[in-house]
Amino acid sequence: YGRLREAIKRINADDGPVDDLTVDRAIRALEATGGQALLEKNRILTERLIKGVPVESRKPGAQRQRWVRFIEFDPAKQDRNDFLAINQFRVDLPGRGTFVIPDVVLFVNGLPLVVVECKSPSITDPIGEGLDQLLRYSNNRYWVDEDEGVEDLFLFNQLMVVTSFYKARLGTLGAYHEHYMEWKDTTPLTPEDAAAELGKTPEALKSQELLAAGALRPGQLIDILRNFILFKVEDGKLVKIAPRYQQFRAVHKAVNRLLTGRTRQQDEKDQDRRGGIIWHTQGSGKSITMVYLVRKMRTIPKLRAFKVVVVTDRTDLEKQLRDTAALTGETIRPDDQDNRRRTSATETLKAILREESPDIVFAMIQKYLERTGEAEVFEYEVPVHPPKHREEGLVADAPRTKTLRQVVRDQEFEVLNESPHILILIDEAHRSHTKTFHANLMKALPNAAKIGFTGTPIMQCDKASTQSIFGEFIDKYRLNEAVEDEATVKIVYEGRTADGLVEHTDRLDQKFEDQFREYTEAEKQIIKNKYAAEGDVLEAPKLIAAKAADMLRHYVRAVLPNGFKAQVVAVSRLAAIRYREALEEARTRLVVEIEALDPGKLHLSDEDLEREDAYSRFLIGAARHLDTIRRLEFAAIVSHNHNDPPSWRDWTDKASQDAVIARFKKPLVHEDPTKQDGLAFLCVKSMLTTGFDAPVEQVLYLDRKVVAHELLQTIARVNRRVRGKDCGYIVDYIGVAGHLHDALGDYDDETHDPMVDVRDEVPKLRDRHKRVLDVFLTRGIANIRDVEACVDLLADVKIRSEFINTFRLFLESLGIVMPRPEA
Template sequence: MPQQTPEYIHVEKPTIEQLTGMGWQYIEGNWDNPAITERDNFKQVLLTQRLKAAIKRINLDDNGNPWLDDIQVQTAVSQLERLGANKLMEANQAATELLLKGTTVLGQDGKQHTVHFIEFNPEYWQHNDFLVINQYRLDPPWATGNRGFIVPDIVLLVNGIPLVVIECKSPNLDNPITEAIQDLLKYSNQRGSSQPEGAEKLFHYNLLMIAASRGRAAAGTIGANYEHYVEWKDTIPSPQGEIAAQLGVSELNSRQTLIAGMLNPANLIDILHNFTLFKTSGGRTIKIVPRYQQYRAVHKALHRLQHNQTRAQHGTDDQRGGIIWHTQGSGKSLTMVYLIRKIRTIPELRRFKIVVVTDRRDLERQLADTAVLTGEPLQKAKKVRTLENYLQQPGAGLVFGMIQKFKGGEDSEEEAEIEPIPKNLNPSENILVLIDEAHRSHAKTLHTNLLEALPNCVRIGFTGTPIVKAAKKTTLQIFGSFIDEYNIRKSQEDKVTLPIIYEGLEARGTVTQGDDLDQLFEIIFADKTPEERALIKAKYATKTQVGEARELIKAKAKSMLFHYIERILAGGFKAQVVASTRLAAVRYQEAFVEAQREIVQQLEHRAPILQSLDAEALELRDAETRFFAQALPHLEIIRKLEFATVISGDKGDDPSWKKWTDKSQQEINIEKFKKSLDQDCLAILIVKNMLLTGFDAPLEQVLYLDRSLKEYELLQAIARVNRVYNDKKTEGLVVDYYGVDIAAALSVYENVDTELALFDIRAELPKLRDRHQQVMALFTEKGCTIDDVDACVDLLRDERLRVEFNDCFKDFLNTLDTILPRPEARQPYNFVRDAKKIGFIKKAVADLYRDEKLNIVSAKEKVRALIDQYIESQGIDPKVPPIDIMSLDFKTHVQRHSSIKAQAAEMEFAARHHINVNYEEDPVYYRNLSERLTEILESLADNWEAKVEALRKYIEQIQAGRTTNETGLDPKTQMPFLNILGEHSQKPLPELAQATVEIVEHIRQEVKRINWSNQIIQEDLRKWIAGYLDEHDLVSYEQLEEVADKLVQLATRNRDNLMV
């Protein structure tokens, strides 16, 4: 019977009950007997008897009879057990391929025949075996006895194959989902530990890793980081109300929804079969499973395809298509791939010819590369006549066609004349046309011709932006109604995309609309005299000339690079610049190199002065000096920054442009850009039109605009920065150097969702004030001010209040980071000043209460640097941990506290920390210390003077250290082992002391071995100790393994002392 903990009662048990209600068989796990979970031993991952039975059951001959004998079944199982891959991702990919495609065995006819491990046919999926086991003990290869095993809370097995691992956490924890993910990463050896922590083989077959608490759950895959674990918010094909009624609740919570939506047996099989992909990005393999909106959209589209009327049946228009509107960054292109893949598994839809239409080469390439994963040959049509040929061919097929060609390449604004496609080229009803970015392509000539050429086809339009009002009627006439909608608001709520902060020219103190050239020159060349500005202005009469002007580009590039270094570089992110013309894009690259050189020279020149300024002095300096002070620690990376232009080529181009127009070099630069800064220093890409759609680079955080963008082009471009990357990237930024009228550009859209497309940075100021007030109220409502550090620190003794404080302060700092270095961060409310003071309080609280959760490192680089400088100005090094109890200065440090409560707290928490840190070195000794501390605190309670005196004497005893007792054993190297033996043995003390000397001497020789960390060596030592204890009859037979395990663990903890 599992322990009745909050974790079991509120998470594990109801999860199992919901699973069994959906048809999963349940076996209660057992840590002592592997046979209960149908295994020969705890190292076994596959339930081979179930697997063998399932293989025979689902692999039938033409007459519906099993045809595999035991030898053939064992051959298939062996293929699944021996994957031939060392790395987890490689093994998982190999296992997934076997599960999807099966393996081959030699038949009685001498030919190779395919054997499947899972029945994927929707008509027969019930032939699979669905089993849930909780408390699923698994021993890693190095585990021995009852040491080193892992116990995932719940494992879901299909035909004896573990596809899902669920880790449950108590709702009483501060961050249960994060802690559950941490355990999952530990179990699968994905935490980056130098030594193996888990049983990696369990995850060779894994489809889903799920972190669950009482009301929330999030799912990820092998290789996923914390931020990639997401909730599943739909129960398709069953209505959520129906599931809620079955569970007896009024509304489903996140955990219940995920279980119903992902772990319903039919859905789980479907996700594995049709929605699981691997792709390579930035040099690493990524495993992908669908998000709920992708899964929902595919099933809604399939329902229309299978059940709605054709054109002939309806009499006027085909009713089987529609529009899928999934906002940019939410995986729209993958939804296309999932739909194609799913269609090919449905018998009545396999005969469809699928035509994918796009109007961008880079988007076509992205979709095509991804669609290779469907396993179907692609027919790419780069010319209208080639497309015409593919379309008129009868039967199924997968065709990719460009809908638009431009004169002069993708960066040209002029459309080429397009040859028409003959009408009624293919009248088949079994043609599905998938049109990417349908909102902007549907009025094009080729698009219209295409639909006339395929008059009876199904049309599904995909769009990542809302529909323009003026085009809505036409769009709906061509495609039909919406199949599925997933808007910006929803994607941000789900944390699938990030909010985008817009910093317009008016917010930057520059011009709007790009029209007021006088104002533009005034701002950009503010350092010039009026006469110099007039001369520069006279050279440039048009906006095109302005956009290409070297002086202007030089000034803007310098401003952008300052912004990049000040706002983006510290997080390790990258940037993109949208230039007005191809020439401007080339000149920008040159200007960035020049600006970089100037900044490096300035940093080298100013370094001695900057290094001499403390936080207070720096605060009085001008903004430029503060910028260089902030940039100085990053000097080496600034030296290495690279900049590249990506533009299309033309016959009349300057030969020097070749490095920017060559396709192969562009691919190289794009791959370099997608790598982290510590891998590749290509930090900024400059484009005109290219890479504004279909370009996915999660490392990109800021887009600098220097040309006019409108409607879909604007929404497409800004979405480059909304991709999730890690916890440091909390928003994307769009910085406007042209003067785009955002309100006008977005007003053409039907849906108010565009209000969330961009957040004006000025709108962040009220949010900053609110968050500032929230964190200040934690103190003021309790009668404290942040100037009274001791009172604030004493107030935060309450651990729950510390958690609330930490959350509020983190939100405040994140918003402050967004505003900095704008002057509003300092005036009139002086948020920076208060952030520094509260940061100092946080450091004091973290030190006093030894609370590592309050480490200021959670703040972003920019604000953390400000706070660190302030803390240093107060005579404290923020990088130095709290003073240790064993320090000679500890007594003096305690006396510095003016409050007697603070003195008591310093000693109490220093003692607790000392015990916790050193506990494993001598568990018995430190357990006794802990009990004595508890006795002092409880007996003296509010008698502060007596408590301080008792704690002082208690600390002095700890500092004095353990003295040699009557045994004469060394307190550091021998006594810890004697203490363990003394807890488990009834033998006289002298006999135990002699045994300790002999055991420790043997241990000393073993731990000195170079390969001591090898688990086999440690197991040999454990066996020797168990033998010694048994031979000398020191402990009972039942305790031999337990005591031997404890002594080996003690040897590991004390290795440094034992090697002296």
């Protein structure tokens, strides 16, 4: 407490001397908590470290209440803080006659903010052992019933680090292995400066040195505490979030551009130079990056007064910002008082945007700007021929033509606010935010700075217009980087059209061209966009039933054993609902088939099992999960149309959809049955293919043509990382891989295919298997069944390390290819 007491006096001296009694009261106010769980206490104490505490003073002549701070956050006054690192810090466990000794503890003003566990790189699994030790110290090993840690050490903890020099990972209190990440950047320090301090070249910096330079230097650690620590509730459980290095880097770059860029009035070309584009791939936390940026701005005097306008259609981002507002002392507009105004939502938002106040305003620009321009309506009359492959008869008087209508409207909007102290943050800044939308923004908020966030690369044809709106790129974090960092999982692709489930798909486009050869290319494109040429075929009930059965077999074989879930993307709303029904029927049939198995076949030896046909082997394997298969449920989520049949209401009603999504996000299997849910499949057309974050989803079955940025966003639904999920699957029934390869050629600076074809993994599996065997066979062991000789060989640390690395890669490929026969 001596260091804390002295720091309190130094930090608060500008407001007058701090007497010992006030110091004592401040410390008591800081530490006061109830009977909450450790992480809830940590949340309360973290907030007090950031904001300080009010302390009553009874000293005659002194102010009655003063605000006492415990950490100096001003970068120019960091000498007021006391930084201390202790090696082998012993902490006794009260009443238990034992103790723990973390390798390194970092103290700021006498408070332990960081615990570091160091492991030798020569042991079998240094990172895993270190993480297990940190969980033990903090009483977070849920599989251990007894009290084994010392929670008081972690009351003020902000970061947890485990390192073996060559690899170091950073996480937070309560996080498990999959949430610890490497820190690969030294921002705001340059790699050259960081390396020079160690007498190295930037290329020679190891993982431990990058993490220490980028996250644990005094200035960075204080910055992370103040601006980059978040708490949120996931699945009813409080979790603590620390930044990833790309988020920290992007925020610092964005802030620097806001501070140094020219405003529109200062620029010779009448353009605002303070913004730009942040391209962080899907699943890498770009929404949280927005939250970090707003918090960081509020601590910088020149940016504190900015009005921040967040443009998005995603309610989850609004909730993140609202939940964070408590730490910044702000509210999100429109708030409850705004909503009580007797004006329309449009007028309320306009009034807020006109105000000269540093609000955070959440808005869909398209919704509140008035549309006063002239509208031009194009109508196209197109023939509708009876489909040859539809299995349901047409009504006798069914129309033989359809009218396609497209409305093009010139839009002119009023000026709402000409202040340069406005920042517009635009979520998913791809093609929809160009052209007309640019005019919307420029007219309403002509002098605002703009930062666009995107999870997909910018198409080359749109690069010029996008950058003319937002400016140059601020930061990039590509998909391959996210996979390498294990921030997301790799996506494994399986093409199923070759299986004969869809016949003659190559002829569909040609048939369309023949049918509509008298129309112009522009007219044909409108027809294609509105009525997919293959729609009638892909909606056919028998074809859907065949595909649904195939999907369920794939799911039961590759996904269900790991406890994950699935999404089906269908060609239409009707097809999505039919898929739901077909999957239910397929599950019922599968259960009957499993129950009809000869009980003796459930206990066959591996050799006898190989003699069975492929489908029998599948059923025997599925029998192990029969109870779970019986529980499987299926739902559809589609948009509402006033002409929908009444039976669709369960799948179009907003409240019902929210309930279905909440159920889907629960684990399929859980040790506590009340926390699991058998809803395993969501069948959709377009809903939930973008902006939907459900880590429990591992496979997406594609039966609709998806192109360009929508395709990249759609396949990213399965790349979210969660414990036990090594990869995501895209199972393609429409031949979308070719569109993906074409699309990648249209994008700027994105040449990495985001999907791995499962067929490419088979030769890789063979190669990795050979490398594992060669660890033994090249060192004089003729037969690896000689277990004793193999174990003796692994006594050598270097050989054991080589075996562990090769075996890990082999298991990675095996997990992708299994349980296919090739494996």
